[in-house]
Amino acid sequence: MTQLKVNGEWHPFSETLGALIKDLALDQASVATALNGQFVPAVKRDDTVLHAGDEVEVLAPMQGG
Amino acid sequence: MAALTLYGQEVRSRLLLGTARYPSPACLQEAVEKAHVDIVTVSLRRETIGMQRGEGLSGQGFWRLIKQLGVHVLPNTAGCHSVREAVTTAQMAREILGTDWIKLEVIGDDQTLHPDIFGLVEAAEILVKEGFKVFPYTTTDLGVAERLLRAGCQLLMPWAAPIGSGQGISHRSALRTMRQSFADIPLIIDAGIGRPSHAVDVMEMGFDAVLLNTAVAQAGDPVRMAHAFAQAIEAGRTAYEADPMESFSSAISASPLMGRGKLG
Numbered sequence: 359m360t361q362l363k364v365n366g367e368w369h370p371f372s373e374t375l376g377a378l379i380k381d382l383a384l385d386q387a388s389v390a391t392a393l394n395g396q397f398v399p400a401v402k403r404d405d406t407v408l409h410a411g412d413e414v415e416v417l418a419p420m421q422g423g
Numbered sequence: 424m425a426a427l428t429l430y431g432q433e434v435r436s437r438l439l440l441g442t443a444r445y446p447s448p449a450c451l452q453e454a455v456e457k458a459h460v461d462i463v464t465v466s467l468r469r470e471t472i473g474m475q476r477g478e479g480l481s482g483q484g485f486w487r488l489i490k491q492l493g494v495h496v497l498p499n500t501a502g503c504h505s506v507r508e509a510v511t512t513a514q515m516a517r518e519i520l521g522t523d524w525i526k527l528e529v530i531g532d533d534q535t536l537h538p539d540i541f542g543l544v545e546a547a548e549i550l551v552k553e554g555f556k557v558f559p560y561t562t563t564d565l566g567v568a569e570r571l572l573r574a575g576c577q578l579l580m581p582w583a584a585p586i587g588s589g590q591g592i593s594h595r596s597a598l599r600t601m602r603q604s605f606a607d608i609p610l611i612i613d614a615g616i617g618r619p620s621h622a623v624d625v626m627e628m629g630f631d632a633v634l635l636n637t638a639v640a641q642a643g644d645p646v647r648m649a650h651a652f653a654q655a656i657e658a659g660r661t662a663y664e665a666d667p668m669e670s671f672s673s674a675i676s677a678s679p680l681m682g683r684g685k686l687g
Contacts, residue, residue, distance in 0.1 A: 369472075385483060390515035392511055416469065417519075421442045421451075421465065422464055422467075423499070
């Protein structure tokens with residue numbers, strides 16, 4: 359089955375980055391995304407087509423010093 | 424106490440506080456409020472899909488808490504070991520947190536968390552060109568400081584000792600030289616402060632502010648410790664502005680010697 363690597367773990371495929379965030383039930387405005395190490399702004403997620411094996415990072419604000 | 428201006432933003436408190444390692448989110452919130460902190464640091468980490476994270480809040484929940492505090496947010500690039508990682512993290516932080524402030528960390532050594540000064544300068548150059556206001560975590564190396572300023576950084580964040588070590592000032596003369604060399608540049612001590620006495624020390628030396636995390640979060644009572652640090656930092660700054668006396672190697676009587684009675 360075609361899959362994507364999301365935050366280091368394999369997940370079912372989504373056609374676009376925007377669809378992936380929706381499929382993961384995350385709030386689009388509350389996360390930041392990168393595809394294969396490149397930042398992808400929220401406004402470009404729906405136009406960002408994903409391919410099998412793509413590595414997606416979905417980050418959120420966390421505790422930090 | 425004079426106000427502090429960082430990239431054109433006037434801030435009241437000279438205590439910048441990290442948000443990690445507190446016993447609970449409520450404790451973090453109370454520490455920030457009781458110490459009247461204006462700036463807190465946050466990091467970006469992987470959002471856990473479909474479950475809660477370790478420190479009691481998901482990313483979205485944590486961000487809601489920080490927004491409720493009504494303070495300035497300084498995102499960091501903690502944990503980044505390369506220029507590319509740091510730049511990408513900064514870009515992501517700017518979008519999600521809505522600020523072009525970035526505390527730039529490029530780590531060169533995992534044991535000491537010593538900055539990779541070459542990567543730091545390179546990343547700073549890139550980020551300044553992209554419109555970021557960079558807060559670089561650096562050493563006391565004067566050459567690196569000069570390069571960072573030339574890159575467009577308007578302030579510097581030298582360490583006092585390794586991150587989280589709580590050792591206090593490791594190289595006093597190096598810090599003093601840095602302060603003297605960059606008299607007009609805001610210098611914020613970032614890392615290594617363990618006790619309020621350390622904070623008073625660097626503030627009396629003329630540093631502009633102190634960034635803390637572990638020293639407060641890992642205290643037995645973080646809320647009271649945050650308050651103690653706030654008082655120490657204010658006292659140290661006020662003392663600096665009051666121009667402390669020089670020290671002498673021998674005793675000098677404060678009472679006048681003239682006019683003493685002949686009593687023995």
